[in-house]
Amino acid sequence: MSTAARGGAMELDEYLPVLEKTNARFADATAEAVLEHGWQAPVPGCPGWKLNDLVWHLSEVQHFWAWVVKTRAPDPSTYLEPARHPDDELLGFLIAQNAELETVLAGADPSERVWTWAPQQDVAFVLRRQLQEATVHTADVEQVLGAVRPIPADVGLDGLDEWLEVMVPSALPDGPPAGAHPVVFHVLDADAERTLFPGSRPFPIATLTGNAGDLLLAAWRRVPIEVLTVHGDPSQAAAMIGLVSLE
Known part of the structure; x- marks a missing residue:
């Protein structure tokens, strides 16, 4: 994987290892939250969502982006959404989607063109976006537990940069x-x-x-x-x- 700098807080070759750690952290926190509070526990950071909604959301997002990178589809028109799994299958499905996304990203060149919803149309965008997606949602599940672990400084700054560079122009x-x-x-x-x-x-x-x-x-x-x-x-x-x- 390329080590070219993005000009921000992280290098391209750092995204995937940190995503893998963040996915594992999310899964571990989910297992703990299910044991302590159950699948119907409300998620403070996502009003109206229960824990099962949060876990399904991240699973579905990762399923979609793994498909995008794997198929190199020119647009998402042929994507088939997975059927929602029952609660007792959610954690297994999540872990399977973690593994699929990580494997697909590991086998892709960050500079390769893929469809995205943003002006940046490459695998590097997906790497960064999926790391930040998982980072914020890990904080969401840790809020269910009542204790959010610190986000590393480089990950947090890169996420703030992405919010300013990508999310703000998309919204406005x-x-x-x-x-x-x-x-x-x-x-x-x-x-x-x-x-x-x-x-x-x-x-x-x-x-x-x-x-x-x-x-x-x-x-x-x-x-x-x-x-x-x-x-x-x-x-x-x-x-x-x-x-x-x-x-």
Whole structure:
């Protein structure tokens, strides 16, 4: 696999090993959550979802992207969605999808073209997106357990970069709306700063300071702004983040 830098917090050859560890962490946390709370436990970070919905979602997402990379299909029109499995089969299906996705990605060149929903149309996009998908959803299942383990600084910063570079333009293709103000993310454990809506106003409405993982989870609205140190207007900072639709 190529070791070319992405220009961000992680190198291309780091994504797959970290995805494998994150998938294992998600599966272990799921098994523990099922034992302690059952499949019907609510997921705080995904309002309206139960634990079984979360596990099925990640399984289905990984099933889809493994198919995309494996088939090199020019678009998703021929994809067949799997039938939803009963709760007692969910963990086994999840682990099977983990293995399939990891195997397919391990055998693909990151520079090879594949369909994606974003302007970047290559396997490297899938690697990064699936790592960050699994990272945020691992925090979701750990919230069911009541204890979210720290996200490594490089993974958290790369996820924040991806949110700013990919998710924000996807949600706001015409650029920042009229009422947008900059929000600065000051990343303590990576000694870095990133800005949401840079240039929309001369000065930021707030600076949010915290570790990369906490800033990432705040951007994805998994934790409240109050877990961070805020200089400026916290309610307006939350409103600016809220402009980025996660649908």
